[in-house]
Amino acid sequence: MLDAHSKTVVLVLQGIRWLRDGHDVRVISTGNNTRAISTSITQQLEMSLSAGPTPSLTPGCVSFHQYNFWDRKDGEENVEQAVTDLLVWVKNGHLHALIDEASFDSRDRHGPLLTRLVTRLAQQVPHLYLWCAGVLNRDLPTALQTHVFTVPLRSAPTVLREIQPVIHRFKVNDYSDSGMPAPGDGLSVIRLSHHGNAHTGRWPVDCSQCGQDIAAVLRRLGVGSSAANSPSRLSYRDVFVLTRSDDLQDDVTDEAGQVTSPASGVVQGLKDAGVPVSVLGVQDWLHNRARWERAVQDVAVAATDTVTVAWYGWVKGLERRVVAVLQGRDRGDDDAGKTDEKIDRLNRLSAVSRCTTQLITVRTPPVTTTTPPSLTTTTTPTATTTHTTT
Incomplete structure (x- = not known):
């Protein structure tokens, strides 16, 4: 799990490394709110392939996979579909995949479904290389090894x-x-x-x-x-x-x-x-x-x-x-x-x-409330003694 300013950078760099080692990379979007960043990661990986030669004789390829685990009605079916789709891409027991903006929070409908996806893949793929990046550290699946990156890389x-x-x-x-x-x-x-x-x-x-x-x-x-x-x-x-x-x-x-x-x-x-x-x-x-x-x-x-x-x-x-x-x-x-x-x-x-x-x-400036003069209570001192505290 990575901080908000380094997580996507690290995912892209890891994806480039896999590609140059000849592995195919699957970029997975688990909801409409992650479609934009997943599309951006996919484009950056594709650009890396055309940027120059790779150490591998046959570099890998990139594919984008869109699902919607936020769907109230079909969320569980979407998880099963994602598992089925991704198992097709397993080669020699290996699968390399990236998920950005991952949240496993059990309090929302998305978290348990994403946990189920990770768990199912870990059970069925002998050599699973799945990197999930997010900013929240609640309810992380036991199938994931956790590394915390907290050094900001980009913002002033x-x-x-x-x-x-x-x-x-x-x-x-x-x-x-x-x-x-x-x-x-x-x-x-x-x-x-x-x-x-x-x-x-x-x-x-x-x-x-x-x-x-x-x-x-x-x-x-x-x-x-x-x-x-x-x-x-x-x-x-x-x-x-x-x-x-x-x-x-x-x-x-x-x-x-x-x-x-x-x-x-x-x-x-x-x-x-x-x-x-x-x-x-x-x-x-x-x-x-x-x-x-x-x-x-x-x-x-x-x-x-x-x-x-x-x-x-x-x-x-x-x-x-x-x-x-x-x-x-x-x-x-x-x-x-x-x-x-x-x-x-x-x-x-x-x-x-x-x-x-x-x-x-x-x-919007905060609303300040002033007491009308007619409602203001004044207190008249009853003694002339002055107390000074030092």
């Missing part, structure tokens, strides 16, 4: 400090010191406020002005600028705008192309400011699965030079150089009794951790 110290205060409140190992000084502290966090007359809606995701404020920051950072023609310049594809809200959407149109439901405020604000945007929200997954699948494929490989605005559950494991995190809640949080403090912890662990360089936060 300024970003890590935004995540570190909440780590101890999860079943997550804290970061450790690499023993080597960081090359720099990183860029200061840019903090925007969803507040003022021009701002609308309860949360930043609903606010066009917040979208324009983010666009102004991106312009200051030089994102999308053609003036700086260097490998280090920022493109729109280097940017995530992430939210917890499941109401996020782009314009919904009918068959005639007429808008039947407008884009979320932050999306509209970005577009009004001239920022090219791709949206990866829950609504497309529910109502336009084909568009959702195209968007997932695109964001996984950063194929299009657009800013990705997404529900952060869809981009687990992916990283961007610039990430704007919008404060907010989804519709089920109130029913589940999740406090603002818990939502903040989830946002830091799941969204802030996607950032490697420049973090932007957009928050």
Whole structure:
């Protein structure tokens, strides 16, 4: 089990090693929320094959396998199908496979099913090389050997400090010191406020002005600028705008192309400011699965030079150089009794951790309550004695 910033890197490096030793590698996605990162890993492994010669006379090949262990109705059947499919690929008793964003937590419906997959494969494959990477260390299967990697490899110290205060409140190992000084502290966090007359809606995701404020920051950072023609310049594809809200959407149109439901405020604000945007929200997954699948494929490989605005559950494991995190809640949080403090912890662990360089936060100022003068109780001293404590 690996920390959030090193796990995918280590999986890719191990997959490349297997390929160059002549082994085939199976990349397994166990749910819609891991499709993007699994697609990204697959692409990186495929690129490694075309990058140059390998020590093996016959390098291995890569294949992607998509399942959905989160399905309430067919989750167990999907596990059995995964076992059946993967056993076909066993060669001379060997199977090499990678699973990113693995969680074996018994409290959710996904965890026990993933445990069953690992256990079944361990029982039936004599030489199983299955690497599972995740950030949670709860209920790990006994079939897995556990190695804890806690040295952050990619994010700047300024970003890590935004995540570190909440780590101890999860079943997550804290970061450790690499023993080597960081090359720099990183860029200061840019903090925007969803507040003022021009701002609308309860949360930043609903606010066009917040979208324009983010666009102004991106312009200051030089994102999308053609003036700086260097490998280090920022493109729109280097940017995530992430939210917890499941109401996020782009314009919904009918068959005639007429808008039947407008884009979320932050999306509209970005577009009004001239920022090219791709949206990866829950609504497309529910109502336009084909568009959702195209968007997932695109964001996984950063194929299009657009800013990705997404529900952060869809981009687990992916990283961007610039990430704007919008404060907010989804519709089920109130029913589940999740406090603002818990939502903040989830946002830091799941969204802030996607950032490697420049973090932007957009928050609603806390509501302060003042007592009306008529209800203020005043106390008149009854003695003139003064007590001084030193």
